[in-house]
Amino acid sequence: MATPKSRVSHSRTHKRKSEWIGGLSAPETTACPHCGEVIRNYTACGECGYYRGRKVLKGASESEKEA
Numbered sequence: 001m002a003t004p005k006s007r008v009s010h011s012r013t014h015k016r017k018s019e020w021i022g023g024l025s026a027p028e029t030t031a032c033p034h035c036g037e038v039i040r041n042y043t044a045c046g047e048c049g050y051y052r053g054r055k056v057l058k059g060a061s062e063s064e065k066e067a
């Protein structure tokens with residue numbers, strides 16, 4: 001197994017990660033098809049609790065009543 005030749009400092013690690021994670025810290029967002037709230041892709045809406053046309057979250061606000 002390969003072994004690191006020398007210890008990498010916190011500074012160097014964090015500098016590298018800041019570049020790398022920086023690209024990941026801005027997730028794609030989309031509008032909730034149910035209530036129009038801006039949500040992250042592939043996540044349930046925090047406002048209405050809907051994901052892909054189905055209510056998946058219990059704790060979300062019950063502003064709209066299902067028929």
Ligand SMILES: [Zn+2]
Pocket residue numbers: 032033034035036037045046047048049050
């Ligand atoms: Zn919603």
